[in-house]
Amino acid sequence: MSRLVVVSNRVPIPDKTGAAPAGGLAVALEAALQERGGLWLGWSGQTSETDEPGPLRTETLGPITYALTDLTRTDVDEYYFGFANRVLWPICHYRLDLAEYARREMAGYFRVNRFFAERLAPLLQPDDVIWIHDYHLIPLAGELRRMGFKNRIGFFLHIPWPPADILLAMPVHEEIMRSLSQYDLVGFQTDHDLENFLGCLKREGMGQALDEGRIQTEDRIFRGGVYSIGIETSAFAEFAEKAAGNPTVRRTKRSIEDRKLIIGVDRLDYSKGLTQRIDAFERFVVGYPAYHGKVTFLQITPKSRSEVPEYEAMQRALAEQAGRVNGSIGAVDWVPIRYINRSIARPVLAGLYRLARVGLVTPLRDGMNLVAKEYIAAQDPEDPGVLVLSRFAGAARSMKGALLVNPYDVEGIAHALSRALAMPLDERKDRWRVSMDDLLANDVTRWCDDFLRDLG
The missing domain is CATH 3.40.50.2000 (Glycogen Phosphorylase B;)
Incomplete structure (x- = not known):
């Protein structure tokens, strides 16, 4: 060989x-x-x-x-x-x-x-x-x-x-x-x-x-x-199940109390649609007042290419935007957006995915987006969350169980968040199963094997 x-x-x-x-x-x-x-x-x-x-x-x-x-x-x-x-x-x-x-x-x-x-x-x-x-x-x-x-x-x-x-x-x-x-x-x-x-x-x-x-x-x-690149699906699913007991994950669960968690995880980059996403979350809370005080949006955005001035300016602008939204719609006992601007250890991240009722993945353009796939793999099969996914991410070509949205349409994303949070358990299970079956059949090992077979 x-x-x-x-x-x-x-x-x-x-x-x-x-x-x-x-x-x-x-x-x-x-x-x-x-x-x-x-x-x-x-x-x-x-x-x-x-x-x-x-x-x-x-x-x-x-x-x-x-x-x-x-x-x-x-x-x-x-x-x-x-x-x-x-x-x-x-x-x-x-x-x-x-x-x-x-x-x-x-x-x-x-x-x-x-x-x-x-x-x-x-x-x-x-x-x-x-x-x-x-x-x-x-x-x-x-x-x-x-x-x-x-x-x-x-x-x-x-x-x-x-x-x-x-x-x-x-x-x-x-x-x-x-x-x-x-x-x-x-x-x-x-x-x-x-x-x-x-x-x-x-x-x-x-x-x-x-x-x-x-x-x-x-x-x-x-x-x-x-x-289409995949993830190590089975291994990550096991990893996430064990990570649910991680001390940081458990503290996070206690801190959000009985609120529903929406999670976004993205490297800091203009292609990720982060400003539109925060606008959409604000529109959701304002447009669906029943969720006021009932949801928490956790956005994890590690720094990226901080030596490039445009990225440093983007980091400041996003922090200011999250602060403005919290000041506008928050309450004394409720901070709607938790904005984290650093890397999170993978065991913690896997546990947070599993904890979240909605995975919000809305890049303006993305080759694939493995966060979408990790979110699905991390879910509890008996009580899975819902993936809200940009139609302009490569993952949208195969993840048929996701709710697809236009990342430029903040009203449309707000509606999808409402639909995801209100979705009955049977539909959540059916949608998760469709996406998970695809991830199991097309994991990263198959991606590697298929490419090397055709190259060889």
């Missing part, structure tokens, strides 16, 4: 026992690497104090070698904070108004991808199967091809792919499209993303779809496919 080589922007550093940090993606990829033997390479998250990134650091644990490289401050500013997160991220999330293109940062993005290729090249073997992840590393296969590598190379995009009218506004869209054509298999989260990708190729006259997922470009044929 061929060795598997995984490349991602960051590498989950094993702890002293050799276990990767908790999380579905890390669990699945580590399992695949354990089975095949392999290498996982990426950025250490550290910046060097000089203009040189320093040597590659490797650590072998069992059949897996973890290879980490530092980057220079210039690299991080141009490649990561610059082109990846100020151009590709907003473009792929349909936010042309937030894209800030600079030629210097574009050059840094391609330069760092070339650097990753140079770090990876001495470690590669002729029959290695290479799996590259996400928008940070789109050009990596092209760099490896230019160095003469003919290995099977796959790419998976964890975020959405936009339609042609949006992508073509990016000055280097042709270079990005040509970079993707250098892979043997390009995987997307949903059929909509794949359709958008094919539409971009057709609009620019750069390629066309053939049969069986094959795509013809000027100089080669490669494949595109849909591989």
Whole structure:
């Protein structure tokens, strides 16, 4: 069996026992690497104090070698904070108004991808199967091809792919499209993303779809496919059941008394629809006065990319918005919104999911959104909560038991909250069962196996 080589922007550093940090993606990829033997390479998250990134650091644990490289401050500013997160991220999330293109940062993005290729090249073997992840590393296969590598190379995009009218506004869209054509298999989260990708190729006259997922470009044929990422469903369900007894979860349950809990969990980002969500909750409480003092909305939003000024401003604005709503509709003995701006330990989070009557997941645009899937997996089968889900999240393509909403429609979300909280037990069970069956059939291990089977 061929060795598997995984490349991602960051590498989950094993702890002293050799276990990767908790999380579905890390669990699945580590399992695949354990089975095949392999290498996982990426950025250490550290910046060097000089203009040189320093040597590659490797650590072998069992059949897996973890290879980490530092980057220079210039690299991080141009490649990561610059082109990846100020151009590709907003473009792929349909936010042309937030894209800030600079030629210097574009050059840094391609330069760092070339650097990753140079770090990876001495470690590669002729029959290695290479799996590259996400928008940070789109050009990596092209760099490896230019160095003469003919290995099977796959790419998976964890975020959405936009339609042609949006992508073509990016000055280097042709270079990005040509970079993707250098892979043997390009995987997307949903059929909509794949359709958008094919539409971009057709609009620019750069390629066309053939049969069986094959795509013809000027100089080669490669494949595109849909591989909707899942979670470790059964394990997370067991985890959540045990987490219900966590001391923090138990204290939270006591503190909300007999109120119904609505929970939202999102990394701080403009794509998550957080301001609209808070507006919708306020509209719900005002429009449905019977719930005044009877519900608590817990929004957990860890900081994200705080070095980027726009994200720091967003953090302040959300805190002010939550404070305004609490001051406007709260009471002496009732704080309607609990806004937490830090990470919560996974055992606590799983228990909070199980405690919540409603999971409120309303991104403006999301590749998949695993919070939606974790919320469903965490529910008590005998008394499950209801998922209120944005129709613009990739998860909406398969989670048929959710109440789908338009995240821009605050009245519609308010109505869905009322419906979810009033929903009878039998309907809640039926809706949960439909979504849970899908999660069990399409967990993260199947996602990993399906992609590697098709790549191989």
